[in-house]
Amino acid sequence: MPPNHNQRRAESAMVDRDTDTVGQGALIEFAAVAEWIEAATSRLAKIALLSQYFAQLQDDPLYYAVHYFAGQGFPQRERRLAPIGELTLVTALSGLSGIEPAKLNAHLKRLGDLAEVAALVLVRQSEPILTLEDVAIGLEQLAKTQGRRKLSWVIRLLEPATSVEAKYLTRLLPSGKRIGRSANVTVWIGGRRGSSSTNDLDDASLKEMVEQAEKIARLSPVDREYMPTLGRQEYKPTPGYVAATADLALETRAKAIADIISECEKNRVIGAGFHSARAQAGASATKNGNFEFERSTNVSLSMTARTPDGTSSGYFLRSHYDIARLDTKRIASEAIRKAREGVNARTVEPGQYTVVLEPQAVADLVGNLGFMFNARSAEEGRSVLSAPGGKTRLGEKMFDEKINIYSDPWHPELPGSQSAQGGIPAQKMYLVRNGVVENLIYNRFWAKQKERQPTPGPVNTILESSSRPATLEEMIRSTERGILVSRFWYIRSTDPRTASSTGLTRDGVWLIEKGKIAYPIGNLRFNQSMTQMLGPENVEMIGTPERVGSSEGGGAGASLLPALKIKVFNFTSRSEAV
Template sequence: MSAELDLAARVIELIRRLAGAGAQAEVVAAHSAEALTRFANSAIHQNVADATTTVRLRLHLDGRTAGGSTTVTGPAGLQALVERTIAASRLSPPDQAWPGLTPPTALRAAPAFDEATAAAGPHERADRVRDFVRAADGLETAGFCRTSYHSAGFANTAGQAVEGRSADAAMDGIARLDGADGVARRAGSRLSELDGAALGTRAAAKARAGGRPVELPPGRYEVVLEPTAVADILDNLATFGFNGKAYAQHQSFAELGVPQFDPAVTIRDEPLGATLPFDQEGTPRDTLVLVDRGTTTAVSHDRTSAAEAGAASTGHAGAASRSWGPIASNLGLAPEPGGHAAPETGEGPTAASARTLVGGVRRGLLITDFWYTRVLDQKSLVITGLTRNGVWLVEDGEVTAAVGNMRFTQSYPQALGPGAVLGVGAEAIALPDRWSGVRYTAPALHLKSWNLTGNASG
C-alpha cells in the first residue's frame, strides 16, 4: 500500500468513527512534485520546484454534502479535517443531486511509469534548454521545460480503494527575429522524448520565415492548421462541447449518434499513461471515443452529470467538476490512418505534420497557433481569437508570403463538419496545455473554410 492510499484509508476510518455508519465519504490523498526551468533572452533565469501532499475529503451525511482539504497530514491534521467537514455538512443545504459512491472496481492496465522523468533534476531540463538555444543559432529565445510527478490513493466508505502514479514532461519555446516569433512545443510521459535541438530548429525556421508580413483582407479562407492550433480546437471542444454537465443541461452542441463531424474526424480521450488511472471519485479511467469517423458517440461524465443524463461515469470527475462539469483532459484527434510523416527539417515554416497538406491548397493560409480564444456562443461553440507565432499565404501548394496576425470568429464544430475537412495530417504529436499538465494529441488539419474577421490594422 502506498503512503497516499494509507492516508486515504486513515481518513475513512476516522469518518466511520466520528460520523457513524450512515456517512458516505470519499478521500483522495495526492502527492504532486512539479519542477520548472524557464529561460528568456536565451538564458535560464529561473528554476523552481514544489512538492505537496494534499488530502481531499467529500462527505455526504444526512442528505447534505460538504468537502474539505488539508496539507497537514499528521493524525491531528486528519482529525481536524474530518471534524470541520462534519460540521460543514450540517450547515450545507440538502443535496438532491448526490450520485452515490463508486463501488469497488478494478483499474485498467496502464503503460509503464517512467522513473527517470519523475526523478529528473534541473540539469536534465537545462540540457534541453541549451539544445533549444543553440539550435536557434543566434535568435532570441524564451520558454520553459517542465517535469512533474503525481501519485495518489483513493478510498471511500463503499469499499473502493485504488492507487496510481504518473509522470509528465513538456517543453515550449519561441525564437524571435525582428519581431517575428516562431514556436515549437511538445509533451510526453518521458523527458527523454523531448528533443530540445529539434524544437529550437523548428522555432527558428518559423521566425526566419515570418519577416515582412503582408496584410490580407478579412474573409473566409481555406486553411491548414498546424497541430499547435488544432490543440486549441480540442481544448474548447473538451471544455464546452464534450462536457457532460453542459450536455445534460442542453448547453452543448453534442448530439449522440449524429454525424456532426466530417468522416475524417475521430476524437478519443486517452488518459492512461498521461495522468492517474482513476478520477477524483475513484472511477477507473479508460479510453473514451467521443467522435467515431464523424459521429458523436459520447461525452465525458462524472457521477453527477452521468446520473442527470441517465448514463455512467466515464472517469472524468475533478475537484470542481460538479460546478464546472467533467472535462476530458487528454483529447487526441486521430491522424490519417496508415500515414507516414515526412522527416522534420529546419527548412521553411511548414512542420512535417502539415507539409503534405499545404501541397493541396490552391489559395489559403497556413496557421501555426491560436491564442486568447474566448467563447461567444457555447451552444454552437462559436469562438473568437487571434492567430499567433506565424501565418503564411499559400498559393498553388507553395508558401508565398508571411501574413500579419488576424482575428477570427468561427464555430469549431462547423469548421470540422461534414464535408469541411479536406485532409488530416499523417502525424499526431503530443502538445502541452499552456497553463497546466493537460495534454492534447493532434495532427495538422486542412479545412475548407475558416472565418477571418480582422487583421492587425483593425
C-alpha cells in the same frame, strides 16, 4: 541597499567566527522563529511571531531576515539566483553525514522535502555559530560560482549548521525541485456536503481538517444531487510514469537550455521559454470500500524565439511523460526557424480562407474537444449536441466522415488516468466514429435520472483520420490559396450552443499560393464554430496525430492531434500584435 562583501570576508567569515560575536542576527534564532511559524495554526499567530522577531532586528540582519522569510536569497529586483542541483545537495549531505546517497534519496521519497532530510541527518552537538550575514556571504558566492566549486560552498554553509539551521539553509538553496504534499476530505452528513484540505500532514492538522469539513457539512444546504460514494472498483493501471522523468536533475535541464541558448545566439534571435518536469502521485479512499492509487510524470519545453527588432516571432511546445522522448533540439530549431522565416510580414484582408493548421494550432482550438460531449448539457438544450424537443444529436453525422475522436487510457503515446469522472474505472471509448456522434458522457447522477449506466470517460483526447494521413507538405502543395497557421492564443468561447470561439493567430502565419509558401503575413482574429470547422465536407486532409498540448496550458496537458487542412475558416479582423 544590500550590504557589500569582499572576497576576504567571504573566505574567512564561516570558518573563524567566534561564538561570542554572533549576537543579533543569529541563524539559530531565525530558524527557531521559522519553526514556530510553521507550527502556528492561524494566520494572525504567524503575523505576530514575525512582527515580534523583526522588531528585535536592525539594519543588515533585518534586511536579510525579510528576504529569507520570503524565500528569496536576493531581492527580486536584482534577478540573481544561486541555483543548486539536487545532486549537489545530496552529495553535500552525504559527505557531511556519512550516509550513502541512495539512503538519502530514500529519506527524500519518504519525507517529501530535502530540507527535512537535512534536519534528520545533520545532527550537531556544538554551539550554533552561523549568522544571517554568513548565509548572505554564502549565497553571494554560490551565485558567482560555477561547476563543482558550488559543492564546496554548500558544504561550507552546512558544515557548522545545527539540525534546524540545516533545514532552513537547505530551503534557501534552490534545487529546481519543489515537493508538495496535501490531503483533502469530503464528508456527507444527512445529504449535506463539506470539504476541507491541508498541506500539513501531522495528526493534529489532519484531525482539524476533518473537523472543518464536518462543520461545513452541517452548515450547508442539502445537495439534491447527492450520490453515495463508490464501493470497491477494479482499476487497470496506465503506463504514464517514468522514473527518469521524476528524478530529472537540474543539471540535465540546464545542459539542454545551454544548448538552446547557443542556437539562439548563433541564429541571432532572442529566446525565452519554460522547461518543467513534474511527478505526482495520488490516492483516494471511500467509506464504502473503494481505494485507488496512481502516479504520473510529465516534462515539457515551450520556447518563443523573437528577432532582435521584435518584428517576428516563432513558438514551439511539446511534452511527454518520458524525458527520453522530449526532443528539445527539435523544439528549439522549430521556434527559431519560424522567427527567422516570419520577417517582413505583409498585410492581408480578413475573410474566409482555406487554412492549414499545424498540430499546435489544432491543439489550441480543439485540444479539449473530447470533454464537450456532456449528456446533461445536450439534453437540457445547452450544447451544440442538443436537438429540439429535449433530444440530442447522438447518432448524427455532425463531423466529416474522416474524423474519429476517442479516448484511450492505455495509449502508449498518451496514457490517461485509470479512473474517469466520479472515480469510475476508465475505458477506451469512441465519441465520434467516421463523423458520427457515438457516445455522450453521463455522470452517476444524470445516469440515474435517465435510467442509464454512467459513462467511463473520457480521460484524454485523440483525433485520427479514417483515411490515409497526409503530411503537412502535401497539405500545402494541394492548396491553391490559403493560410498556414502555427498557433492560436487568447482563445475564448463565445457560444457553447454552437461551439464557437474567438481568438488570434500568433508566432508564425504565412500565405500559401499555388501550393507554396508565398510570404509571412500579419496576425488575424478568428470567429469560428469548432463543429462547423470539423463538419462534413470541410475537412480536406488530416495528418498523423502528434502528442501536443495547448499553448495556453503551457505543456501541463496533452492530446494526440494531427495537422488539418480546413476548406473554409473565418477570419474577421486584423491584429497588430506580433
